[in-house]
Amino acid sequence: MESSRKEGLIGSHFQINIGLNGSSGTVDRTNYSLEGRVDVNSDKWQRFGILSYKREEKDNSITSNNTFLHLRGVRKISPLLAIEGFIQLSEKPLQKIKRRELIGAGIRLSPYKLFKLGLGVFNEDEERVLSKSRETVRINSYITNSFNISESASFESTLYIQPDIEDFSELRSYLVLGLRLKISERFSSIITYENTHDSSPPPLTDKSNSFYGVKFSFEY
Secondary structure, X not given: OHHHOOOOOOEEEXXXXXXXXXXXOOOOEEEEEEEEEEEEEOOOEEEEEEXXXXXXXXXXXXEEEEEEEEEEEEEEOOXXXXXXXXXEEEEEHXXXXXXXXXXXXEEEEEEEOXXXXXXXXXXXXXXXXXXXXXXXXXXXXXXXXXXXXXXXXXXXXXXXXXXXXXXXXXXXXXXXXXXXXXXXXXXXXXXXEEEEEEOOOXXXXXXXXXXXXXXXXXXX
C-alpha cells in the first residue's frame, strides 16, 4: 500500500500496471499480473482503491493464483497527523488461504516528508485450506521511507509488524522493497522484493516466504 499512495496528488487519477515474464526450454514458466487503481483526492482527503490479479504457471501447472482488493480513506488533520480507515479482501488458494477479510483504522504520522509511521488496529477474518476459519484482532504498526537515488530512480521500503492483540507471540510481519526506474514521463519499471512471516502459518506452508519480480507502470 505504501508504494501505491499518491499523497501529493489532487483530483482524480487512474493507473494500470501490467507485468509479464517467463522462460521456455527445460522449464516452461509464465508469470503475469494485472493491477488497476483509482484515486480521488483533495486537500484534506486521500481516497483510493486497488484491485489486482497475479498468476504464475510452470510446466502447464498453476503455481500461484492471487486476487487482492483494497479500499482506503485518509483524513488529514495536520501536517503531522492523519487518521485512516481501510477494507481489504484477498484470496491465495495455493498458499492455503481461501479468503482473508480485514477492516481497520489508525493514525498516520509524518515527522519528515519521506518518512512515515502508522499505528492502528484491525479485525481479521480468515478462512484457510485444511483448517478452520479464525477471527483475530491485530495491532497494525508500520514504518515506511522513500528517497530519490537520481532524477529517474527512487527506492522505497516498508515494514509492517502485526501481533495478535491478545497474544503478542502470534506475530505477522511484512517487508516490501521497491526500486522504481522512470523510463519516460508516463512509463516506469518497478523492481520489487517482498518477505512475509507468520508465526502460525496455514498447514503445509512455511513461516517465511519471499517474492521478487518486475512490472511496468503506465499512468494517465
